[in-house]
Amino acid sequence: xxDFIGNLAxxxxxxxxxxxxxxxxxxxxxxxxxxxxxxxxPVATIAxxxxxxxxxxxxxxxxxxxxxxxxxxxxxxxxxxxxxxxGESSSVVTxxxxxxxxxxxxxxxxxxxxxxxxxxxxxxxxxxxxxxAPPLTxxxxxxxxxxxxxxxxxxxxxxxxxxxxxxxxxxxxxxxGLLLGLVGTDVNSxxxxxxxxxxxxADGIGFVNVAMGVFGVAxxxxxxxxGESRDVMSGKITGLWPTMKDLKEAFPAILRGTGLxxxxxxxxxxxxxxxxxxxxxxxxxxxxxxxxxxxxxxxGVAGPESANNAGAQTSFIPLLTLGIPNNAVMALMIxxxxxxxxxxxxxxxxxxxxxxxGMIASMWLGNLMLVIINLPLIGIWVSLLKVPYxxxxxxxxxxxxxxVYSLNNTTFDVYLTAFFGVVxxxxxxxxxxxxxxxxxxxxxxxxxxxxxxxLLLSRGDPIVLISRPLSLTLLLMAxxxxxxxxxxxxxxxxxxxxxxx
Numbered sequence: 001x002x003d004f005i006g007n008l009a010x011x012x013x014x015x016x017x018x019x020x021x022x023x024x025x026x027x028x029x030x031x032x033x034x035x036x037x038x039x040x041x042p043v044a045t046i047a048x049x050x051x052x053x054x055x056x057x058x059x060x061x062x063x064x065x066x067x068x069x070x071x072x073x074x075x076x077x078x079x080x081x082x083x084x085x086x087g088e089s090s091s092v093v094t095x096x097x098x099x100x101x102x103x104x105x106x107x108x109x110x111x112x113x114x115x116x117x118x119x120x121x122x123x124x125x126x127x128x129x130x131x132x133a134p135p136l137t138x139x140x141x142x143x144x145x146x147x148x149x150x151x152x153x154x155x156x157x158x159x160x161x162x163x164x165x166x167x168x169x170x171x172x173x174x175x176x177g178l179l180l181g182l183v184g185t186d187v188n189s190x191x192x193x194x195x196x197x198x199x200x201x202a203d204g205i206g207f208v209n210v211a212m213g214v215f216g217v218a219x220x221x222x223x224x225x226x227g228e229s230r231d232v233m234s235g236k237i238t239g240l241w242p243t244m245k246d247l248k249e250a251f252p253a254i255l256r257g258t259g260l261x262x263x264x265x266x267x268x269x270x271x272x273x274x275x276x277x278x279x280x281x282x283x284x285x286x287x288x289x290x291x292x293x294x295x296x297x298x299x300g301v302a303g304p305e306s307a308n309n310a311g312a313q314t315s316f317i318p319l320l321t322l323g324i325p326n327n328a329v330m331a332l333m334i335x336x337x338x339x340x341x342x343x344x345x346x347x348x349x350x351x352x353x354x355x356x357x358g359m360i361a362s363m364w365l366g367n368l369m370l371v372i373i374n375l376p377l378i379g380i381w382v383s384l385l386k387v388p389y390x391x392x393x394x395x396x397x398x399x400x401x402x403x404v405y406s407l408n409n410t411t412f413d414v415y416l417t418a419f420f421g422v423v424x425x426x427x428x429x430x431x432x433x434x435x436x437x438x439x440x441x442x443x444x445x446x447x448x449x450x451x452x453x454x455l456l457l458s459r460g461d462p463i464v465l466i467s468r469p470l471s472l473t474l475l476l477m478a479x480x481x482x483x484x485x486x487x488x489x490x491x492x493x494x495x496x497x498x499x500x501x
Contacts, residue, residue, distance in 0.1 A: 008130065011357030015365055020060050024362045027064035028369045031071020032377075035091075036079055036384060037392075042072040043435075044219045046332045047211035048396070050339065051403035058340040059355050063362040065336055069329050070122060070312045070363065074370045077114040077305050078378065081107060091308070093280040097293060097300030109242040110301050113250050115374055116242075117306035121258040122367035125313025128262050129320065130360050133349065136321035140346035145453035146464050150474035152447045155324045157478040158267060159439050160485070167485055170436045173427075177440020178447070180205055188452070200412040207335040208404065209413055210441055213420025214427065214434040215328070216400055220393050221425040242298075250302035253283055257303035261310030266317050267326065275311030276304040313363060320356060321346060324443075328435035331442045 014020060034045045046065050053061035076091030081098035094114065101110040143151070160170040183194045184204030195201040242250065260282060261275035283303040284290045293300050316333075318324045323344030325331040334344045342348065342355070349356045404417045427434050458464035466472045 004130070004134075007134075007353065007357050008361065010353060011359075011361030014059060014354050014358030015063070015361035019057070020063055020358065020362065021365070023056070023060040023064040024067050024366050025369055027067020028071045028366050029373065030064075031068040031073075032075035032078075032370065032374060033384070034068070035072035035075020035077075042069045043211075043328045043332065044216040045072075046329060046336075047208065047215045048400055048403060050208045050211065050332070050336060051406050053336055054339065054407075058337070058342060059358050061336060061340065062333065062355065062359055063366075065333060066316070066359060066363065067366045070309060070366065071370055073305075073308045073312050074115065074118050074374055076308075077118070077301075078111065078374075081110045081114065081301070091276070091304075093276050093304045094301055096280070097295070097297045100294065100296035101298065101301065104296050106296070109246050109298070111378065112242050113246060113298055113302050114305040115371055117250065117254045117257065117302045118309040119367050119371045120254055121261060121306040121310035122313055122370075123364060124258050125262055125265065125310040126360060126363040126367070128314050129317055129363070132317055133321050133356075133360070136317065137346040137349045140322050141350075143346075143470070144468065145450045145457065146468050146471040147474065149447055149450040149454055150465060150471040150478070151322065151324060152443045152450070154474045154478040154481075155318075155326065156436075156439060156443060157481050159326070159436050160482070166431070169432050173432055173434065173436040174440040177437040177442075178444040180210065180437075181441045181444025182448070187449075198412075200410065200416075204445075205416070205441075206407065206413060207338070207442070208407060209416045210420050211332055211335065211438060212400055212404060213417045214424030214437065217397070217417065217421025218424025218428055218434070220396060221421065222428045224390075224393065246298055250298050253279075253299035253302040254306045256282060256286070257306030258310045261307030262314045264307070265311035265314030275307035279303040279307030309367075316359075316363075319344065320348065320359070323348075323446075325439060328438050331435075331438045334442055 015024065030045065030049075031042065034042060046068055049065070049068070053065070056064070073091075077094050077098065080091040080094035081102050084095050084099035098110045098114070101107065156174050160167060160174060179194070181204075183201055185191070185202055186193055192202065257275075257279040260279050264275040264278060267274075280293075280300060280303060283297075283299045284293050287293065287297070287299065315326055315330055318326045319330045319333055323334070323346070325334050337344050337348075342352065400417065401414050404413045405411065407413055424434055427437075454464050455462065464471075466475065
């Protein structure tokens with residue numbers, strides 16, 4: 001207990017440093033902004049901002065990127081409630097009852113409940129990180145090369161199971177990501193692999209090029225096809241505090257959403273999106289009168305909004321303790337850590353406790369900032385919604401090009417990002433989810449390294465992967481998950497879960 005309090009004191013000392021506090025605020029504001037603006041998600045924004053973090057201290061950079069992720073969960077509810085258009089994918093289900101509440105003149109109450117639920121869930125999720133991270137880190141320190149390889153296999157299979165859409169397409173995207181991760185110079189032999197004669201690929205494909213292309217540029221191209229009609233509320237939003245009746249109805253939903261989101265956020269492929277879908281389904285199941293949902297039930301706002309924030313917070317647990325990303329945003333966070341020379345994994349807590357605990361403490365401060373800045377700035381967010389997307393996208397594309405060029409001062413990086421932008425756009429059109437590709441791309445080189453190390457220690461005997469009990473358990477769990485998701489009944493239920501909203 002004394003160690004825990006000491007660690008938190010260290011974390012708050014780091015997070016309250018003026019520069020870190022400033023970047024926490026910038027992250028929270030940017031997160032809210034991109035959450036409010038439909039068509040620009042946290043994955044695309046973090047991918048675009050990665051080049052900027054080169055010149056920042058690692059702690060400040062990671063605090064800002066984390067703030068963008070959980071800040072987007074707050075902002076996404078604003079557009080979902082006011083114009084029936086989710087600013088963030090995890091706010092899709094908030095549209096169902098939030099917009100109906102707004103049409104009934106209760107937009108203020110819906111926005112306030114979303115903010116209260118988000119703040120409560122965010123704080124609980126941060127407590128979960130602070131409590132669970134140290135014991136999980138100690139467990140991870142017992143892992144050998146074989147266990148790490150098996151853990152990554154399990155993580156990738158989990159991402160397939162929990163990804164929306166076709167299982168076959170998700171598996172294909174993971175294998176493509178693994179192959180892209182192999183491009184470059186083989187560390188052991190020094191031979192060039194899959195460079196196709198391009199000397200610029202000798203060091204491999206840049207993480208920023210792939211992330212910014214398949215998420216940033218592809219999202220812009222996809223959004224240009226969509227219509228721009230937005231029924232923005234012109235009336236003044238009043239009653240930004242819910243009644244006692246609203247609070248009494250919403251509080252149990254907030255508790256359920258927080259608990260469910262905290263659990264689902266830790267799972268491979270989990271996070272805010274899965275948590276919000278599951279929370280809405282749960283609220284409908286436990287409600288005395290399910291017919292109220294879709295007609296302005298406050299629980300339909302409170303549950304999903306709490307769940308997506310709790311899920312966003314606890315998805316940091318596998319990242320900070322095991323060095324395993326469980327969704328696309330966490331993959332980007334690992335990329336940011338690698339950019340700054342930080343090896344993700346359990347050694348971060350022991351070797352860089354200021355960064356580890358500083359990030360955790362900054363999440364409490366960031367959640368507090370979000371409540372303070374969100375409700376008073378509703379008017380500004382509503383005004384921003386009136387800006388046509390056709391006027392924003394050229395500036396976003398220019399910003400992407402400058403950011404990518406600044407990495408190595410070479411036009412090849414810009415061309416490579418444009419190529420992945422077109423490829424990402426084709427993925428969207430063909431129904432391929434790009435997140436598994438990014439997870440495969442990040443984990444591919446790490447999996448190869450751990451596999452080679454395990455085989456080196458066992459003198460080339462692959463039995464080492466199944467002779468060690470923990471490694472065997474993880475591989476069996478991965479195989480069981482894959483067999484389970486292929487079962488027709490499970491496939492049906494999985495499709496229903498993602499189509500429910």
